[in-house]
Amino acid sequence: MATLPIELYQEILEHVDRRRDLCSLIRVAQTLRAPAQARLYRAIEVRRHDHTDAFCRAILQATHLGALVLSLTISSDEQWRLGDLWQFQSAMPQVWYNIARALRKMPRLEVLRIKSGPHANENSWVLKECPFLLKEFQCDFTFGNELITFLRTQPRISSMSWIDPDKQRGRSERAIDQSAFLAEGDLPVLRRLVTNSTTFAVAVVPGRPITTLRVLSEAIGENLGPSIGASTGPLHCLDIVFPFHQQEATQRFLSDLVRQAPHLRTLGAIKLRRTNVRQIFDALGALRDLRTLVLWDRVDQQTLVSLEAACPSLEAIVCLFQDGMHGHFVRIPMNPIREPQLVRGRGSSPLEGPITEHVS
Known part of the structure; x- marks a missing residue:
């Protein structure tokens, strides 16, 4: 065994999953010590x-x-x-x-x-x-x-997540002076951004090739749309918390997306029951490349048929299977409408994990 090439040892160690086993190999097998350490650390x-x-x-x-x-x-x-x-x-x-x-x-x-x-x-x-x-x-x-x-x-x-600790503890969102933040040329290959701060997103997105943006905040803000439009992405995946109590802001933001992110493929999470559904469908239909839509609702057959007619590019809808913050989430293939598939288990919400990344 001592005459085997190091590449074979490395391949063998790729199948050793338990860290305890790797530690044992480091202690007892001199030949495997270096590749096992590399695998362990x-x-x-x-x-x-x-x-x-x-x-x-x-x-x-x-x-x-x-x-x-x-x-x-x-x-x-x-x-x-x-x-x-x-x-x-x-x-x-x-x-x-x-x-x-x-x-x-x-x-x-x-x-x-x-x-x-x-x-x-x-x-x-x-x-x-x-x-x-x-x-x-x-x-x-x-x-x-x-x-x-x-x-x-x-x-x-290329991938960054910053969670504002103040907002995480229920305090007001921290103000960020964009002029004192990043200069042109900083983070030149940033493509994925996750944050709970709208102001942070507004400061970072412009001038950078953001293709995936997750904003875990209900404050859309009037500057978020123009910032998205200033991305050199183009933006393909947008996962934000649409403010359910601000119907007009939601509808206006979605309408602006047609201009700011015309190549959007994945969008969520929207709650249809608290919005003007017709205007929402019109805005979604104008996103010609939209493939996946995440809804924070249960969806009946009539809604599916209406979405299919309004958005011929849709390939799937991810939605609640039962009411409440905690429930099952299902993926429903679209165009044509087919049987739903479970994608998330009980006890999770569309804001706790990147649903859009699983289905886009």
């Missing part, structure tokens, strides 16, 4: 602060391991008792310090996801002096100069 996901700290310390103690990390996800899913929370908060400055030091040892990192949950995350300073050029970046750092400076050094990011 290629994609790291840690969801507890003590695990995060342990991982960072391992990178700092064996710096060659940092060069193996291509994808890193750091998030906090922990639930805390009051005493544990105090201990956690007192330990976090050292954890973030170790994260910063470890990131500087990862020159080949391509995917970085850092989320602290509902707590304010003022730690964008950890991105200083990082040697990598990312392709995907997700964070909930508080918006500020350190985050802006980092983004300006990342010309390869």
